[in-house]
Amino acid sequence: MSRLLYVGQQTADLLADSVDENLERYSSLGFDDLEASGDWRIPLSVHGDLALLNGLNPEKGQEAEVHNSMLVGRALANLTPSLARENRIWIRLSHVEALSFARARWLTGIHQETLAKAVRTHFFASTWTGCRDDHAISRLWWNHHIASKICSDEPEAVLSLILSRADLRANLVERSRVGTRLQLSRAIVSELRDNDALRSSEPQFRKFMKLLNAQGAGQYVEVWSEDKLKAFVSECAVYAWR
Structure with missing residues (x-):
């Protein structure tokens, strides 16, 4: 050193x-x-x-x-x-x-x-x-700093996810409204890990993020419970296919 x-x-x-x-x-x-x-x-x-x-x-x-x-x-x-x-x-x-x-x-x-x-x-x-x-x-x-903030135990796994496509990095690193709202970022990453279809579909992911931004505008997600935030993100993922 x-x-x-x-x-x-x-x-x-x-x-x-x-x-x-x-x-x-x-x-x-x-x-x-x-x-x-x-x-x-x-x-x-x-x-x-x-x-x-x-x-x-x-x-x-x-x-x-x-x-x-x-x-x-x-x-x-x-x-x-x-x-x-x-x-x-x-x-x-x-x-x-x-x-x-x-x-x-x-x-x-x-x-x-x-x-x-x-x-x-x-x-x-x-x-x-x-x-x-x-x-x-x-x-x-x-890249590493934000991935570590999202998940300090598995930053490499988070990096593998958010760097798999340019639009994923753009939403989780480049857009400060998401990158600085760590609870929301963590919930998004969790949803993407579990939802192969959403992760692999660029049009649906864009729609998903628009829904998150629209429905989450003005919401104090930082005070939500983990379960409530996860349910909110999962609901937006479902509506992204409609």
Whole structure:
């Protein structure tokens, strides 16, 4: 374990403003010479096991996404949600410790004319949605964080479910109204685990979520009993097929 590092604001701004000039660094050369000086090594009081990041899998697909989310979750287990919104932590990781992974996962096969756009999307996390959904490493941390909140005993099983389709992640991770209402999220995940037909049908799942949002609007589900919430979610699942 070692203390996590982040870059200074001046370096963060310079990198963001110099993407086009640094495309060869992103593609092959790297940033080791720049990292050796300047404000690239500002320490946090938080420790992490960054050696685990060497095991990140750059392949696409659910299996790799689950594996990588679990790995980043373990590597950065001491990171808090407030710190996890700090762009400069993620800039450091995607430009140094996890550069090889980020490059292989997000820049391989990219046409030269769209390379700069891909870099800005996956190597910087300047907005909340970019941090949660797009950055090469931070999106994996948020996957794991939300899965652990939903079920601390089985985060990998939750990840396997919510990462099986893009619309599942969109509703359980990207839409804050659901992601921040943990009791509701837990009930939805429980229903999806038990309901193969709902889980495998994108149109019915969309209808299910619309029903949940419509019927649950203004309801204080946080004070409902587990049985009442489960019955409410199950009823919406039934009506999704009508």
